[in-house]
Amino acid sequence: MEIKITQPAIRWFQDEFDLTEGDSVRIHVRYGGCGSVQTGFSLGLGKEKIDEPGALFEKDGITYGIEAKDLWYFEDKNLTVKYSRKFDEIQFVVE
Template identity: 50%
Template sequence: MKMTITKPAMKWFKREMELTEGDNLRFFVRVGGCSTVQDGFSLGMTVEAPAEPALSIQEEGITFFVEEKDIWFFENQDFTVKFSRNKDEIEFVHGN
């Protein structure tokens, strides 16, 4: 299982969330919303330091991670964060 952040998504995070080198962004499971992975759940994002990261990557000095307690959501699938120009928002794509 791996996580990928596309270059357009990186630009969005820097612009919209004002992330800079040294920041940490957590992807977490929340109840409700839409997901193609788990019915009744979706992903949220928050800027915070990792406690027990199960999956993490660093891009341009920014750490993106998922905590151990939320890793079940991904069902051992790869996880890509991309920016949709059509929707003008971040999208999460899951798959092997």
């Protein structure tokens, strides 16, 4: 599995989470919400340590990642994280 994060999304993360070099953002699976990959589950975000990485993306000294225990959600597909200017929010594209 591979994670890609667009430059506009990186700027959104830096602004929303007040990120500095050495920080990490964990993308995690949560119960509920409007996920399009696994019924009844969706993705969440947190400025927190990634203990057992399953997939990582690094940019400007900041690590974005998914724990190995959450890889089941993606069914061996890749994740692209984009920013929607129209909705002023992050969008997850799993393909």
